[in-house]
Amino acid sequence: MIDVSAKPATQPWRDEAAYWQGLTDATRELDPPCAVIHLGALAHNAHDMLRRAAGKPIRVASKSVRVREVLDAVLALPGYEGVLAYTLSEALWLAADEPGRPGIRDVVVGYPTAERGAIARLAHDAALAARVTLMVDSVAQLDLVDAVVPPGQREIVRVAIELDASWNGPAGRVGVWRSPVHTPAAARSLAEHIVERPGFALVGMMSYEAQIAGQGDDPAGRPAFARTVRWMQRRSKAELLERRAEAVASVRAVAELEFVNGGGTGSLEFTSSDASCTEIAAGSGLFGGHLFDNYREFAPAPATAFALSVVRRPRRETATVLGGGWIASGPPGPDRLPRPVWPAGLEMAPREMAGEVQTPLSGAAAEALRPGDRVWFRHTKSGELAEHVNEFALVGDGAAVGSVPSYRGEGRAFL
Template sequence: MHANTTQLVRRAGGKPIRLASKSLRCRDLIERVLRVPGFDGVLAFTLPEALWLAATLAPELGDIVVGYPCVDPEPLRALAADEQAAARVALMVDGVEQLDLICAAVGPDGPPLRICLDLDASLRLLGGRLHLGMRRSPLHAPAEAAALARAVLARPRLRLVGVMSYEGQIAGLADNRPDKPLLRTGVRAMQHLSRRELADRRHAAVRAVQAVAPLEFVNGGGTGSLESTAAEAAVTELAAGSGVYAPVLFDHYRVFTPRPAAYFALTVSRRPARGHVTVLGGGWIASGPAGPDRLPTPVWPPGLSLVPTEGAGEVQTPLTGVAADSLRLGDRVWFRHAKAGELCERVNLLHLVEDGRIVGEVPTYRGEGHAFL
């Protein structure tokens, strides 16, 4: 984890990294990473999480931006009633409807609420008929971002502080899959085109918004695109988090090679046939389009794989391979999750290992009694 954190800072080229808490989901590790020079602030995934972090993380670790819109009146009212939290937390919006909902929930009186605009970073071709990227925000054109900025200023209790955009088709899509050469070529061509288009459009959008109001920050990127996003003059800070744990989906990128840092172990409970063992549990499937790349990967002992007809099951997972016959009941098989922070929704504790020894135990969000999604 230390090596990955250092690599992220180096790749950022001197621009600060806002840590994506969704990718860690462990308060202790979030704080450790934020104390590394080069990291500053949190990109949270829900407002209740942001309120909790604002109350528990030291102020010098930076402010908190909620990466996704909140439409629940209760946490909005809690934010509006807490002057210290309101000064530290920024809400994400991408439309006037969300502004109206926020204002209706919090009323006209109280501390100002910080607002960040979510600019769509997807690549749209053929007049918008071909959409490559995340389905996040309707704000695509610079004029649309400027219009929403003016709508923020028209509401006295709201204060515009930032713009963010996440280029998932670049940052979250591996460009060096050894098993799929045609797909690899297509991904690289698409990403090259998308980088050029987004750099120009993001620059124009930021200028259009700044003509309406000054900005404290412009956030962009992700673990897979730190170099290219950092090169954009319009971007003042980056976002990353998955690269700290380095899950399986980040194994095949050309520009960086992270070191796998997060593992989980399952116990052998059955030996159903020669060349097969079954472990207890294991159906820890990652979010995204359902497919083999969202399944956990057995990595130790080497020589094991999932059984295609069963995959990873909720209560048992059969494995096959040359290592199966050497395993006994009670032995452990080590796995890597396909994604980063989602692993922590399954466990209460993370064991910290250094130089071959367990040097500590820290609770996950779940271990502290929180389920923010």
């Protein structure tokens, strides 16, 4: 049902009024809250990410999608290879063969796991063990696997080492708290332990440069902060290129690696330029959450959005929609709120913001809204929208052309 093989010739989202009105017309028979995927925008984003990757394969970050049929459609496009999953249970589900749906044959779990039941299932299934790779950054995580199923009683477990990609700048550490493995020496030490330990096969490495990929360098209305971010990112890139290359070389001296993963949607160009990386993890850019409005070098199309219904008018300049509190993860702040995008010019009430069951919206456009009208929102982070809906309506050529379930709609909640 979803086909992203061809890059669309037109970009209807450039005309905001026509684009959002088109989504309204196409979904008129659907009761909000409803979420949509615009197929042309999705295809545009998929191809633009390939352009930015400049020939380096992209491993799809499933956390940023959470729609199985979108994953399958994107993986059918040359240039996309494998999935970066976010839990082992999810990875096993994606990798398992089902009637009419073959499993994905290359799934790397992007975070260490403590799911004992899932570890046991992986350990006793030869097909899954050949398709799924676990992420580790300490000996204790290997101990946990052994405690669930000892080496002599299981399949060989594929593992990858995560290298910390944060930057130790003049004012301290910049990045996210992930792996404790920061230096090439630490990476080699862990690699040597893995290859000497029965029951494991070291097949890859990963490092996610969050301070580059996940930090917008052009936040609206904050020019001084933007200059600071760009200064930090230039220096972080230079340091990481050198350190990651040395770490990868150190580990390759111990084991033959199938892959070295890095990057994110926000750093496709940088990671593509890093000769030590064989692939790039990216997924958020497929849907284009409004987080990416804060980046200079690229602008994904708003391929997903959700509509809420106006249900009351507490005063002339305010219209209240039902629901809206679909807050993105991360540091609490205005940038984590869903953004009302159509009609243009709507703002949330400072003392209420996005509410669980109601969201008052004010502005000139609110005066024309009546109960039953709809307001379109964009979510901050791409994949988290899928946790709020059972399905996405598919819109193409100005009409609704079907729907696809989210993970939630398939009865899958992994976190």
